[in-house]
Amino acid sequence: MHRARKKKCDVEAKMAAPLSTMKFWKPGTEAPGISEERELNSETTGSPIIFNPHTALSIEKQRQKLPVFKHRNNILYLVESYQTVIIVGETGCGKTTQIPQYLLEAGWAAEGKVIGVTQPRRVAAISVANRVAEERGALLGHEVGYTIRFDDCSDPHATRIKFLTDGMLVREMMADPLLKKYSVLMLDEAHERTLYTDIAIGLLKKIQKKRRDLRLIVASATLDAKKFHDFFNLNESGDPNKDTCGILTVEGRTFPVDVFYTVSPVPDYVKATVETVLKIHETEDDGDVLAFLTGQEEVEKVVSLLQDQARSLSRYGMKKHLRVLPMYSGLPYAEQMKVFERMPSSVRKIVVATNIAETSITINGIVFVIDCAFVKLRAYNPRTAIESLVVTPISKASASQRAGRAGRNRPGKCFRLYTEEDFEKLPASTVPEMQRTNLAPVILQLKALGIDNVLRFSFLSPPPAQTMVQALELLYALGGLDHYGRLTDPMGVRMAEFPLSPMFAKMLLESGNFGCSKEIVTIAAMMQIQNIFAVPPNQKKAAAREHRKFAVAEGDHLTMLNVYEAFIKHQKSSQWCQEHFLNYKGLLRAVTVREQLRRLMNKFKVPRTSSEGDPDVILKCIVSGFFANAARIHHSGSYRTLRDDRELHIHPNSVLFGEKPPKWVVFNEVVQTSKYYMRDVTAVESSWLVELAPHFYKQAKHGSLASKRSRVL
Secondary structure (H helix, E strand, O other): OOEEOOOOOOOOOOOOOOHHHOOEEOOOOOOOOOOOOOOOOOOOOOOOOOOOOOOOOOHHHHHHHOHHHHHHHHHHHHHHHOOEEEEEEOOOOOHHHHHHHHHHHOOOOHHHOEEEEEEOOHHHHHHHHHHHHHHHOOOOOOOEEEEEOOEEEOOOOOOOEEEEEHHHHHHHOOOOOOOOOEEEEEEOOHHHOOHHHHHHHHHHHHHHHHOOOOEEEEEEOOOOHHHHHHHHOOOOOOOHHHOOEEEEEEOOOOOEEEEEEEOOOOOOHHHHHHHHHHHHHHHOOOOEEEEEOOOHHHHHHHHHHHHHHHHHHHHOOOOOEEEEEEEOOOOOHHHHHHHHOOOOOOEEEEEEEOOHHHHOOOOOOEEEEEEOOEEEEEEEEOOOOEEEEEEEEOOHHHHHHHHHHHHOOOOEEEEEOOOHHHHHOOOOOOOOHHHOOOOHHHHHHHHHOOOOOHHHOOOOOOOOHHHHHHHHHHHHHOOOEOOOOOEOOOHHHHHHHOOOOHHHHHHHHHHHHHOOHHHHHHHHHHOOOOOOEOOOHHHHHHHHHHHHHHOOOOEHHHHHHHHHHHHHHOOOOHHHHHHOOEOHHHHHHHHHHHHHHHHHHHHOOOOOOOOOOOHHHHHHHHHHHHOOOEEEEOOOOOEEEOOOOOEEEEOOOOOOOOOOOOOEEEEEEEEEOOOEEEEEEEEOOHHHHHHHOOOOEEEOOOOOEEEOOOEEO
16 A cells, blocks of 8 residues: 555546646645645546566566565465455555466466466456466467457467456356366456456355365455455354455555645646646656546547647757657557656656556556546446446545555655545545446346346345346347346347347347348447547548548448458558558457357358348348437437437547438447547437337337337437
């Protein structure tokens, strides 16, 4: 735990004015303008990477330098003695890379057994697997491997340590319900409480009752250890000597961190971030800066503004230069790696990041942290049945993690873009994803695993009942469940096998009947890739001009189909992608994803058919899966959902933005910033909704559409 002078965190970020008026104060000192006598008012695509500051040492010496090393014997003793071990260790202590190796060296992978380590993010699984393979002197994919969605780099016979996403672990249970090949499973970064982490936790508790030999390690940088201990402890005797769960804390490599708050709330944290970076550069000693923002758009905006400022500072003869770098999950791997590069002494590195930099990565040289107090989280509203990405205040635990990034190499400073009073209003921890997301995908998987009564499933944090009911209703509407709530065969059984949302799965399975399976599998694959369109900050107009060449009036889905088909037509050329401002690696991944989805469709004997240029059959097929995400134009120019009259807008990145708005649309998801925006939007006919989802919609007498939930829109 870092030792900030005042360890409290953040809240409603509202930001400041010009640089000269940006004022911070450190708790424990007199606040500006306040008398000493006055009492002061008083924590998707992802991409963590391992940075190693000891590269000059041998691998063995590097491993011994990590704080977790001195706990090696204690960890092995606890794993031998308890079914479950809770390990709380700060980012950088070495728990992720070292504990699996300690277990391997102690014989836990003997007789063909596997040590599994889950990660919430895909790139984390790849990055850590790479590092551990390097430390073992092994080729990645043999002794050490990884498995993520659409990418299995492991050997069923040779792999002894396997890193995988928590979602893939749950998926493996469909073929191996007791996970018999694993001797130990380590759930890493458990504090993030992702949807599939929580599902895995509930399923593993169930498995442990049947497999007393299975060992479970729950590891995290910040964790409510007692909550996890009480959940996993199978001892009901009251005798602590019979506990089945142990706890261990591993210290990190931390230095003191001074925390500074703004004197008053700030109206614009994006602008304030830029001002604070410049103020640090102007007034503080050497040391790199890490600034937290909520998403890619904000990150790129701040990076662009700071790069402009950096050029100005260079022209005015400032001795120390700025190198400004972005960091977010959708950034290409090569670009992410730039944040770990060492800078010359004449350069100060500025890393502008999302919450990926909270616990998933450690960047050497960070001395100053700027915390905007907000994060973008997925939130589901069961009343409207809309899941959206919402900018929301962070928790005190997250604020503590952010501040701690400044104390990894030497004493640091954290500048919080909010008042201490606002910090005190923050929740202690982030609401688990289980309690704020659409549960249809996990309920489908739980049903496929034979858990019929999902309402009585052992959740670490039970989800709201209304959210569960909505998920069951959606699965019934999609044909995945019957009216008894049982998995349908074949539709529900097949939907559960797709590593996609139930809506995408239904669309794919129906595509043969619509005569467009070739096009639909391409669209589904493209929709799994982030940032197909590349938009360099200094070439926005040129990029937009090239991107318009692929756009079609029907919307984003057919536009993505055009991009893919053009990519294939041009022999998957990287040069062609560069000329048209397209993400080459993303398109290559779409090719791989498409092939895997195609194999699943072959397994289920979905006919290979083509629309032969008829867009309507493709659009109807999309409606067959996404009918619940429908909206109609409103006289105000915005859209309204059919289920709850929620106001929505077309996202600026959509090809339909700025064009004559279609009367009816379906969309993939909603993102909330200043407004609720629909992403991946396609124009449809209202008659298709009634035709393809008569169980969901009906035509009202006056010709408009009515939801069968008694909402006439």
